Amino acid sequence: MKFEPVTIKDIGKALGLSTSTVSRALRGSYEISSETKKLVLEYAEKINYRPNPIALSLKERRNHSIGIIVCEIANNFFSQAINGIESIAYNRGYHVIFSQSHESYERESVIVDHLASRSVDGLLVSVSSETKDYTHFKQLYDKGLPIVFFDRIANEINTHKVIADNFKGAYDATEHLIQNGFKRIAHITSAPYLSISEERLEGYKEALRKNNIEFDDKLVQYCHHGGMIYDEVEEALKKIFKLKQKADALFTAGDRITTTCMQALQKLEKKIPDDIAVIGFTNTNLGELFNPPLSVVRQPAFEIGQVATELLISMIESKRPVTEFESKVLQTELIIRDSTAKIKTK
Amino acid sequence: MKFEPVTIKDIGKALGLSTSTVSRALRGSYEISSETKKLVLEYAEKINYRPNPIALSLKERRNHSIGIIVCEIANNFFSQAINGIESIAYNRGYHVIFSQSHESYERESVIVDHLASRSVDGLLVSVSSETKDYTHFKQLYDKGLPIVFFDRIANEINTHKVIADNFKGAYDATEHLIQNGFKRIAHITSAPYLSISEERLEGYKEALRKNNIEFDDKLVQYCHHGGMIYDEVEEALKKIFKLKQKADALFTAGDRITTTCMQALQKLEKKIPDDIAVIGFTNTNLGELFNPPLSVVRQPAFEIGQVATELLISMIESKRPVTEFESKVLQTELIIRDSTAKIKTK
DNA sequence: TTGAAAGCGCTAACAA
DNA sequence: TTGTTAGCGCTTTCAA
Numbered sequence: 001m002k003f004e005p006v007t008i009k010d011i012g013k014a015l016g017l018s019t020s021t022v023s024r025a026l027r028g029s030y031e032i033s034s035e036t037k038k039l040v041l042e043y044a045e046k047i048n049y050r051p052n053p054i055a056l057s058l059k060e061r062r063n064h065s066i067g068i069i070v071c072e073i074a075n076n077f078f079s080q081a082i083n084g085i086e087s088i089a090y091n092r093g094y095h096v097i098f099s100q101s102h103e104s105y106e107r108e109s110v111i112v113d114h115l116a117s118r119s120v121d122g123l124l125v126s127v128s129s130e131t132k133d134y135t136h137f138k139q140l141y142d143k144g145l146p147i148v149f150f151d152r153i154a155n156e157i158n159t160h161k162v163i164a165d166n167f168k169g170a171y172d173a174t175e176h177l178i179q180n181g182f183k184r185i186a187h188i189t190s191a192p193y194l195s196i197s198e199e200r201l202e203g204y205k206e207a208l209r210k211n212n213i214e215f216d217d218k219l220v221q222y223c224h225h226g227g228m229i230y231d232e233v234e235e236a237l238k239k240i241f242k243l244k245q246k247a248d249a250l251f252t253a254g255d256r257i258t259t260t261c262m263q264a265l266q267k268l269e270k271k272i273p274d275d276i277a278v279i280g281f282t283n284t285n286l287g288e289l290f291n292p293p294l295s296v297v298r299q300p301a302f303e304i305g306q307v308a309t310e311l312l313i314s315m316i317e318s319k320r321p322v323t324e325f326e327s328k329v330l331q332t333e334l335i336i337r338d339s340t341a342k343i344k345t346k
Numbered sequence: 347m348k349f350e351p352v353t354i355k356d357i358g359k360a361l362g363l364s365t366s367t368v369s370r371a372l373r374g375s376y377e378i379s380s381e382t383k384k385l386v387l388e389y390a391e392k393i394n395y396r397p398n399p400i401a402l403s404l405k406e407r408r409n410h411s412i413g414i415i416v417c418e419i420a421n422n423f424f425s426q427a428i429n430g431i432e433s434i435a436y437n438r439g440y441h442v443i444f445s446q447s448h449e450s451y452e453r454e455s456v457i458v459d460h461l462a463s464r465s466v467d468g469l470l471v472s473v474s475s476e477t478k479d480y481t482h483f484k485q486l487y488d489k490g491l492p493i494v495f496f497d498r499i500a501n502e503i504n505t506h507k508v509i510a511d512n513f514k515g516a517y518d519a520t521e522h523l524i525q526n527g528f529k530r531i532a533h534i535t536s537a538p539y540l541s542i543s544e545e546r547l548e549g550y551k552e553a554l555r556k557n558n559i560e561f562d563d564k565l566v567q568y569c570h571h572g573g574m575i576y577d578e579v580e581e582a583l584k585k586i587f588k589l590k591q592k593a594d595a596l597f598t599a600g601d602r603i604t605t606t607c608m609q610a611l612q613k614l615e616k617k618i619p620d621d622i623a624v625i626g627f628t629n630t631n632l633g634e635l636f637n638p639p640l641s642v643v644r645q646p647a648f649e650i651g652q653v654a655t656e657l658l659i660s661m662i663e664s665k666r667p668v669t670e671f672e673s674k675v676l677q678t679e680l681i682i683r684d685s686t687a688k689i690k691t692k
Numbered sequence: 693t694t695g696a697a698a699g700c701g702c703t704a705a706c707a708a
Numbered sequence: 709t710t711g712t713t714a715g716c717g718c719t720t721t722c723a724a
Contacts, residue, residue, distance in 0.1 A: 080420045
């Protein structure tokens with residue numbers, strides 16, 4: 001099917017004017033007589049003329065569009081972040097193009113390459129859980145493509161970054177468990193080299209240390225697919241339940257991991273918090289409806305998206321190369337509910 | 347910041363060839379000697395040449411991108427549908443651009459106009475809850491812009507449509523409640539003129555009719571913002587609870603409405619299913635974790651997205667105007683859990 | 693105040 | 709087998 005759109009040339013022909021005159025009239029140039037302007041404007045309005053943005057892009061060498069790369073969109077955290085991204089982009093006149101890496105390094109590389117070949121003025125990315133090497137980003141970045149990382153960042157690339165305070169979020173969650181009397185706290189997290197995994201693990205460890213609880217690496221399990229694969233999560237839980245020294249609490253570090261753990265715990269018929277207390281990073285709003293209501297660490301996903309987008313657009317629109325970079329850290333929110341209730345003393 | 351990319355001209359200059367030769371060599375044209383080809387290809391590879399997709403779009407008068415318009419992305423149904431859309435689009439070499447109407451007619455019109463002015467080869471849309479008038483779509487569609495509607499469709503526009511079997515989904519849910527002994531079944535739904543609201547209301551009514559239960563319009567409440575505004579939902583519930591003839595069950599017709607109702611019911615301290623049984627359309631996977639586990643009507647969101655995208659791309663790529671249109675109806679899934687358990691006989 | 697022409701990066705019809 | 713040229717829709721010098 002084809003679209004046969006009106007061009008500036010058509011207007012010119014219809015009105016007996018040159019394309020340049022029409023162009024100028026359309027953009028209200030001072031050098032055009034007001035009669036001509038009026039004539040052109042009215043005609044354009046009448047035939048519902050719309051400039052061809054592609055032709056404009058070719059001229060201006062930009063697109064007014066930004067690309068997003070995340071692992072998946074059907075995820076509370078990312079869909080909220082994308083909402084924030086879109087809210088800013090829309091106001092600033094940018095289109096939002098997005099792709100999903102599905103946690104695959106391979107696919108991430110292809111997407112980056114594809115998006116970046118000038119179909120996009122800049123990139124907002126949260127790396128896949130498989131990504132250990134950042135050269136695919138680095139290359140483009142060094143060529144001048146603006147990139148801002150959010151949530152799962154590439155530390156070695158010197159650009160703007162926006163994250164939640166993962167260290168503190170994890171620290172608070174762990175500390176809360178300890179305050180409520182739990183001592184053997186298991187930790188299920190994503191791939192170990194992800195920035196968020198590291199930061200959250202450190203927060204967890206720090207809380208243990210402050211409370212003189214020895215760190216036990218048998219209590220830490222990694223789900224390399226970020227909770228997207230149910231069996232991986234169930235396996236991790238089973239390993240934890242098999243430990244001689246039983247865990248009495250669980251701190252999960254990721255949206256998908258947290259919800260999948262809850263499903264697996266239900267399937268394994270574990271009582272929360274009696275068999276095991278649970279708190280986790282997640283952005284679902286439904287935690288309060290769970291049985292029992294789930295204690296969570298909530299990330300300001302929407303704001304993260306907004307801030308990242310503002311930084312990206314400022315980079316895109318900057319006249320001179322940007323050399324000062326910001327790493328914004330937004331605070332998480334600890335929401336305490338019954339899944340971490342104090343153990344009842346019988 | 348600027349990107350200064352390599353062009354075909356640069357290659358030509360470096361190699362002492364004309365741009366057309368380079369162009370042809372790059373696309374492996376048979377009329378180019380294999381030496382020249384090799385020369386060009388190797389050089390292009392070396393300097394990491396990427397064709398400018400904007401220039402291509404300008405030539406081909408298309409973009410290889412499709413636009414999505416939905417009310418919001420942070421919604422289980424839509425994020426899953428978008429996942430399906432992206433999966434097909436990616437494989438067929440299309441970018442996905444999206445915008446949110448936030449249930450606003452105003453904003454929807456602006457977006458449509460903006461996206462459609464040739465930054466997109468076709469549109470996938472689920473209309474906003476405020477939309478009663480479809481001329482903004484009709485105009486573009488008549489001009490030749492391919493549009494496929496999914497979920498919330500514009501019946502009066504003659505194009506492909508993809509929906510869940512809303513009638514049957516609603517019928518099944520209502521019938522299930524009746525079978526379990528509930529008789530006064532309230533229905534909370536979105537804006538009344540939305541296609542999905544109509545279809546679901548009809549399914550609900552039909553189940554009542556078949557079971558000789560009189561339809562009572564006091565039991566039907568509309569939330570014009572599709573559940574995005576908490577107070578609107580709480581209000582609707584309060585009205586239902588104020589009825590003289592008490593409702594004993596609730597059938598909610600929308601992802602956001604269902605989850606928001608659950609929150610409101612919790613706040614109002616209603617016991618489910620003793621005070622009121624609940625079943626609703628929703629695509630959350632977390633319903634089984636609720637207290638009690640929630641009975642749901644699940645839509646095949648991912649598949650709906652996929653099918654809609656296939657239809658759209660077939661329209662875009664069709665040589666001749668498409669005149670035969672399909673209305674695909676995919677089946678919903680009824681998942682029974684404890685929120686609709688039979689009333690215990692004391 | 694308006695028009696002619698060049699150019700953004702690419703392809704393709706036409707020449708050589 | 710390769711080069712020249714025009715053109716996609718637009719903006720913007722340079723001329724008039």
